[in-house]
Amino acid sequence: MRLSVISSSSSGTRACATWAAAILLVASSLFVSAAPARADAPVTFMKRVAKELLAAHRANSQTKMARVIRRNADVVAIGRFSLGTYYARLERNRRSSYFNGMTKFMARYLIDQSKTYRVARAEVLRPSVKRGRDFVVNSRVTLVGGGTYTVQWLIGKRGGKFRIRDANVLGYWALPLQRNLFRDYVRKANGDVNALVLALNQ
DSSP: OOHHHHHHHHHHHHHHHHHHHHHHHHHHHSOOOOOSSSSOHHHHHHHHHHHHHHHHHTOOOOHHHHHHHHHHHHHHHHHHHHHHGGGGSSSSHHHHEEEEEHHHHHHHHHHHGGGGGOEEEEEEEEEEETTEEEEEEEEEEEEESOOOOEEEEEEEEEETTEEEEEEEEEEEEHHHHHHHHHHHHHHHHTOOHHHHHHHHHH
16 A cells, blocks of 8 residues: 555545644744743744744755654654554564654655645744643634634653644644544554555655
């Protein structure tokens, strides 16, 4: 099975579109200045990530986008959640290949799908909101057509550094959609997790 099969379902399309909309939102936030406020570490983190995302988007580079994801996303947590119970079937010597393939998969569709979204302006909102051990950073985007919507970023810490763990666009959290996509693929491959790993790395 090829990688294109992974994105053929409606949940797969929503997952790709959700990540893509989130990327354009945070990238476009560079053009809107929020009101002065006290230092907010999660918000400051998202503003830094925005510069990297925008650079990768402008370069139209999957390689650069993958680099931004590796540097700023909690790839391990995202990867484990995306496989659900199937993660236990993933052999240790295949985990690195799986995480790398997943990152490339996300980067490829972020570059391809984000071109659909034409953003007029956006804003990263203060303050961040504590959610258990994590933080939620809210963003607001205005489309060229005049529509507006909110994107929420779930940010946690790994190794003492902030990492993006999920994004909510138009009421959809991207990570559960990606999990459904990956698990459906493994089920169709008769439970063979390696089939997914191979597809992600194509």
